[in-house]
Amino acid sequence: xxxxxxxxxxxxxxxxxxxxxxxxxxxxxxxxxxxxxxxxxxxxxxxxxxxxxxxxxxxxxxxxxxxxxxxxxxxxxxxxxxxxxxxxxxxxxxxxxxxxxxxxxxxxxxxxxxxxxxxxxxxxxxxxxxxxxxxxxxxxxxxxxxxxxxxxxxxxxxxxxxxxxxxxxxxxxxxxxxxxxxxxxxxxxxxxxxxxxxxxxxxxxxxxxxxxxxxxxxxxxxxxxxxxxxxxxxxxxxxxxxxxxxxxxxxxxxxxxxxxxxxxxxxxxxxxxxxxxxxxxxxxxxxxxxxxxxxxxxxxxxxxxxxxxxxxxxxxxxxxxxxxxxxxxxxxxxxxxxxxxxxxxxxxxxxxxxxxxxxxxxxxxxxxxxxxxxxxxxxxxxxxxxxxxxxxxxxxxxxxxxxxxxxxxxxxxxxxxxxxxxxxxxxxxxxxxxxxxxxxxxxxxxxxxxxxxxxxxxxxxxxxxxxxxxxxxxxxxxxxxxxxxxxxxxxxxxxxxxxxxxxxxxxxxxxxxxxxxxxxxxxxxxx
Amino acid sequence: xxxxxxxxxxxxxxxxxxxxxxxxxxxxxxxxxxxxxxxxxxxxxxxxxxxxxxxxxxxxxxxxxxxxxxxxxxxxxxxxxxxxxxxxxxxxxxxxxxxxxxxxxxxxxxxxxxxxxxxxxxxxxxxxxxxxxxxxxxxxxxxxxxxxxxxxxxxxxxxxxxxxxxxxxxxxxxxxxxxxxxxxxxxxxxxxxxxxxxxxxxxxxxxxxxxxxxxxxxxxxxxxxxxxxxxxxxxxxxxxxxxxxxxxxxxxxxxxxxxxxxxxxxxxxxxxxxxxxxxxxxxxxxxxxxxxxxxxxxxxxxxxxxxxxxxxxxxxxxxxxxxxxxxxxxxxxxxxxxxxxxxxxxxxxxxxx
Numbered sequence: 001x002x003x004x005x006x007x008x009x010x011x012x013x014x015x016x017x018x019x020x021x022x023x024x025x026x027x028x029x030x031x032x033x034x035x036x037x038x039x040x041x042x043x044x045x046x047x048x049x050x051x052x053x054x055x056x057x058x059x060x061x062x063x064x065x066x067x068x069x070x071x072x073x074x075x076x077x078x079x080x081x082x083x084x085x086x087x088x089x090x091x092x093x094x095x096x097x098x099x100x101x102x103x104x105x106x107x108x109x110x111x112x113x114x115x116x117x118x119x120x121x122x123x124x125x126x127x128x129x130x131x132x133x134x135x136x137x138x139x140x141x142x143x144x145x146x147x148x149x150x151x152x153x154x155x156x157x158x159x160x161x162x163x164x165x166x167x168x169x170x171x172x173x174x175x176x177x178x179x180x181x182x183x184x185x186x187x188x189x190x191x192x193x194x195x196x197x198x199x200x201x202x203x204x205x206x207x208x209x210x211x212x213x214x215x216x217x218x219x220x221x222x223x224x225x226x227x228x229x230x231x232x233x234x235x236x237x238x239x240x241x242x243x244x245x246x247x248x249x250x251x252x253x254x255x256x257x258x259x260x261x262x263x264x265x266x267x268x269x270x271x272x273x274x275x276x277x278x279x280x281x282x283x284x285x286x287x288x289x290x291x292x293x294x295x296x297x298x299x300x301x302x303x304x305x306x307x308x309x310x311x312x313x314x315x316x317x318x319x320x321x322x323x324x325x326x327x328x329x330x331x332x333x334x335x336x337x338x339x340x341x342x343x344x345x346x347x348x349x350x351x352x353x354x355x356x357x358x359x360x361x362x363x364x365x366x367x368x369x370x371x372x373x374x375x376x377x378x379x380x381x382x383x384x385x386x387x388x389x390x391x392x393x394x395x396x397x398x399x400x401x402x403x404x405x406x407x408x409x410x411x412x413x414x415x416x417x418x419x420x421x422x423x424x425x426x427x428x429x430x431x432x433x434x435x436x437x438x439x440x441x442x443x444x445x446x447x448x449x450x451x452x453x454x455x456x457x458x459x460x461x462x463x464x465x466x467x468x469x470x471x472x473x474x475x476x477x478x479x480x481x482x483x484x485x486x487x488x489x490x491x492x493x494x495x496x497x498x499x500x501x502x503x504x505x506x507x508x509x510x511x512x513x514x515x516x517x518x519x520x521x522x523x524x525x526x527x
Numbered sequence: 528x529x530x531x532x533x534x535x536x537x538x539x540x541x542x543x544x545x546x547x548x549x550x551x552x553x554x555x556x557x558x559x560x561x562x563x564x565x566x567x568x569x570x571x572x573x574x575x576x577x578x579x580x581x582x583x584x585x586x587x588x589x590x591x592x593x594x595x596x597x598x599x600x601x602x603x604x605x606x607x608x609x610x611x612x613x614x615x616x617x618x619x620x621x622x623x624x625x626x627x628x629x630x631x632x633x634x635x636x637x638x639x640x641x642x643x644x645x646x647x648x649x650x651x652x653x654x655x656x657x658x659x660x661x662x663x664x665x666x667x668x669x670x671x672x673x674x675x676x677x678x679x680x681x682x683x684x685x686x687x688x689x690x691x692x693x694x695x696x697x698x699x700x701x702x703x704x705x706x707x708x709x710x711x712x713x714x715x716x717x718x719x720x721x722x723x724x725x726x727x728x729x730x731x732x733x734x735x736x737x738x739x740x741x742x743x744x745x746x747x748x749x750x751x752x753x754x755x756x757x758x759x760x761x762x763x764x765x766x767x768x769x770x771x772x773x774x775x776x777x778x779x780x781x782x783x784x785x786x787x788x789x790x791x792x793x794x795x796x797x798x799x800x801x802x803x804x805x806x807x808x809x810x811x812x813x814x815x816x817x818x819x820x821x822x823x824x825x826x827x828x829x830x831x832x833x834x835x836x837x838x839x840x841x842x843x844x845x846x847x848x849x850x851x852x853x854x855x856x857x858x859x860x861x862x863x864x865x866x867x868x869x870x871x872x873x874x875x876x877x878x879x880x
Binding site for chain 2: 004005006024025026027028030033034037055144145149176177178179180181182183184185186187188189190191192193195196201210214215216218219220222223224225226227230233238239240241242243244245246247249252267268270272273274275276280283284285286287288289291292293294295297298299300301302303305306307308309310312313314316317318319320321322323325326327328329330332333334335337342345346349350367368369424425427431432433434435436437438440441509512513514515
């Protein structure tokens, strides 16, 4: 997030796009609802009439995967009617002419044709967005989990720059991260192209710095593989060994049959986990690991805040901290590492090597955490990025993008769009929530569908139906709900039985390798 | 701010226009007892415990809902104030079952504190039992109406803080009770089990079911930590007895959540005690079955296999997926292992999903 949760309280207007906040980030949603109750406006862009729709000033139920056309349409109006922030664009952005010529192709009428939102509604939304400054934009995986996910993100950034909403309190572009430490895992360099603190592996100076710090002669310079490429590598033999730490890929990746074939193809599979999972079934060696509250460490939240995680008990049986397991393997490969605890790893290595986190030390985050960039030990942290319209690379780049449809769209055989997401009462594949009594509140998966479609198919609420895609099929109860528009089926991936990933399409954004979880084609059949 | 001064317990104090007497007192280190007041919410003035004496006013004033005014003279501890607060407390004690012997909130209960503060050792008024059954038909929240003082903090937590709009005041007069929807079970209502109502309850009327009889306030160590679920990073207070978490509350002034939690953060903590936990390294045998192994055996096996693959196929034939739920230090260590010891950048995690 460029901004912080604390700024929700003072926001004048929100643009929420592809974010089911009340279920996926419930506490963040409470602050948004408070602001709306105090008079802030909410423009909600979401195909479903999800819980925030009750609070929305305008709800635009765009068609699944039409985000770019819709946003280009908004920008067309902003430029045509001269409503954009000319001053901000001139001073802080580049690429306006290219953006302009692209969005001129997306008249409100054309955007309407693709998104399903009436042209005058698009004009009204553009004018509303331009009527107030700043507007705080929040998005989640509704933006990224498409084959055009990267372009969706660029579109959102284009819109917020055009409106001059960057670098201001209660403005910005704010992706809410789905997992407690997904921001931190990125920050730590658990990515194929960067060291900790986003220092490029392709950069010789960065490599030299880490070679010295880690006491090795040569670090690899070629960026590595992303998860989907690793999985395919298991089948074509390019990847012989895969080490999976705490992820249940067999349930979370698209097209479970394909994923399981890939996992079964591994010559050598190692897992660190706290429970046996559908994924550890394929392992050759399983290491039992310490869980949350059994080790001292830090998490980094969506707002770049590094906060303490404290140990209250020892891991059960022989299970050990994950960092210890990696250290022991390194030792057996000839590398003796000094740090022997989470605090030592952070204070002596991470904060020393990652300049943006140099000022964050354990003694400074005993109470509230600190938000990076925090370059020195006197620095108070940075709640708002790009203040004064200054971007990391100088000017903000306006990048024209074209709308592209999802890879698989409904047809006569598979007439429904399947879109997926998270539900309030569970988290991911339920390894945690399924063992905390939360099954009581949500015991099984359902296929959420509109009353109109249910009526046409003769399906009653709670009746078991078959949902089928080109990849597989599941039998689940139909949840007939006004939340879902006609033509859509909506499901989650919390349960093994009825998991949406038996159906989802393993196609990926070409840049980010993010899977298109939000759109594939399915058929629904009465049994 | 010239002239915004009032007299508080004999002292001249400055205040900001718009502040309530309660807020001015708090800014000046004077604690006025409250029951119904919930910070950040609309004052209701319902419980009458925060009454103070304002010179010239016809009656005592509720400090939570009375704005400070220039030249006001306020006494928060007069004899009349004490007498009235004591009487109000006695009335509250006379309605329902305020028996502390096995109450979960004993030692952390505002009503208990008030009874002690005002020296109530004999009940002057006849007790009126309340007629409602407990609402406890779910695994998480117990509402014990016999301990409810109808302060309304739970309703404010639900309506104004979380804006879940599940519970409200129902019925009228002596029949008044807090209800979910049209007085239905919580698990059949709009309730989303955030449990903010329990955190707001100043007495033992709303308690965590999983925590019942697992430890009382004085036995519990409080450990601050960060929630293991979504990416908001809510600050949790773990209430720990003998190394075991008994319940979780939100850290009241902590950023970013300011005391708020959702159903997963508040109730999803005890997976770590599941009997399903992996407790020993496992090695797969040729027959496909796992067998238990020592750390040395399992670590040696993995290190040797990795070295063999590096020798035969090069380091890029090895790939790793880190964990977006575990601590930063674990992800740091894993990417260091892959880059520095194995020699590949094939390290990723579910950053995109």
